[in-house]
Amino acid sequence: MINNFIKTCAQSKLSSIYEELLDTSKQALAVNNGNIAKWESAIDELKKHNKGGVNYQPPYININTSNSDTKLIQQSLKKLTPWRKGPYQIGDLQLDSEWRGDMKWDRLKNHIQPLKEKTVLDVGSGNGYFTYLMALSGAQIALGIEPFLLFNYQFMSIHTLINNPPNAFVLPLKLEQMPKEAVFDTVFSMGVLYHQKDHLLHLQQLKTLLVDDGELVLETLIIDKKHGKQIIPKDRYARMRNVWCLPSTDTIHTWLKKVGFKNIKLLDITKTTPQEQRATHWIGNNTQSIKDFLDPNNDKLTVEGLPAPLRAIFTCQK
Template sequence: MKLFFDKFKPFFYNSNLEVISNDCMKASVKAFKVKNGNVPKWDEAIETINTFSKGEVVLNSPYIQIKCNDVNSAELLIALEKLLPWRKGPFMFNDFKLESEWQGDLKWRRISENIKPLVNKNVLDVGSGNGYFTLRMAMEGAQKALGIDPFLLFNYQFQAIKSLIDSPLEAMILPIRLEDMPKKPIFDSVFSMGVLYHQRDHMNHLNNLKAMMAPGADLILETLVVDGEKGYSLIPNDRYARMRNVHCLPSIETLKSWLIDANFRNIKVIDINKTSPKEQRRTPWIGKDAASLQDFLDPNNSSYTIEGHPAPTRVIIICNN
């Protein structure tokens, strides 16, 4: 993806992140070489969008809005549809609204009201998806907001958004897994949101997060939890809310014990929230006949998933290394 490589070096140049740039470039080049039959369609979408005039990015809550004059809305719509499904967002282009599956502004408000300002901070967003939150971090003044997500589609979606922005917004997404990142303690704030329960080895994930944190840095951890005492975790036999790769949902006290074992300090729960259809919903932008939260819950009792497990509840914890 030429657009990605054109923007790569300027993002890392002359910053604390430059120490990891070569390794990140090698890992990214390898990721983009993976065979995927959708790549020609995605490349075509990016090429089209990159020809449009650039615009100002603003927050028009709940939307990240790009005011791009003289853009052919019909052509932009066609290009964006080539990048379905849009999970994270929502976004707005002039007056056109792209309603993603997740209404990310709700989560970001719960987080931003409780964290230290990100102004002039180096920030890592692990499992960034298409970069909605990474962009929010940059818009709040982060010196560098780096997101990582191995799914190529999300990287293409981010490039589609970023290529429409005419501003020095310091945000970048790389197609890299956390375990493949060079372990350098250079980030002032590290976010792991919606990632921990997908890990076969939760302690390895926590240790890898810690390895990226500068002295005194903050970890903002958001994950699924269940009710229970210290030591209790739900380990689904098959699926959880129709997701295959959910390995372990701890109680909050169990999660705290994991963080203590990983030598994190000042552990503070800042939010506990049961996921609602207002926040995660089916929209045309996740594809025709695609499923979302309402399809993952017991139709007779929304307190349970379709498999009979407790319905999704998420906790946000802040701690330090």
């Protein structure tokens, strides 16, 4: 994978930064994490199976393998639980992740600038489900950055099963670690803003990485404006520990404008449903999902009494 990454970067706008990206990634992977041996053994096992071509057959990123050993593949992939993002299909095996990523993709894919031949960044890519979709949409390179190591190993496990993988890569980096160069035509930040203590800084960092007129696709949790300009959760939100701010769409518009984005468009507002976020056997022993995060007597509220999850997608240009 690394050779292909270097080759693809060298021919793209990332030629000036890829060496630094690789150096920083190597440091991130060198940490002392007791699970790495287990994750690497899963990938070694997967290497023994036939590879297959990849395409998008909604809802699945589909790998056409003619493997008869579906059970063995499942066993190896289960060493990498929880599978939050997906879904994927490998031969006959349906890896039904907690989230139906296709539903988010459907909401935005026809409303963003075409990704064909573009240099694309997917910030907080998780295991790369959307990064693959960006590459399959024709991006010259789609780079996912994801600090959580397990999700990097999940990406590698899927990558191992693909013949001639598209130009999608995931590296264990935080947005803050990216070289401050304007090299991306499109930057996605989906499900990341509400995890940031400093939302304006996050938006500024995204802007720094965009070429002039490049596009930001921003997806984040919001509140209806009847609840005010923003809610700062006192403690958890929908049982998540690290949600710092729930703004209204007007507030996000103001933030994007303040940071200097233009052509700000609100594409979509959607309530998160149990169809989109569900507990499956791929998320391991802690099988709680959206149903368990909502007030059992009022699905308009979370268990903490805050407005139930509502998500918005914006596009804007630098």
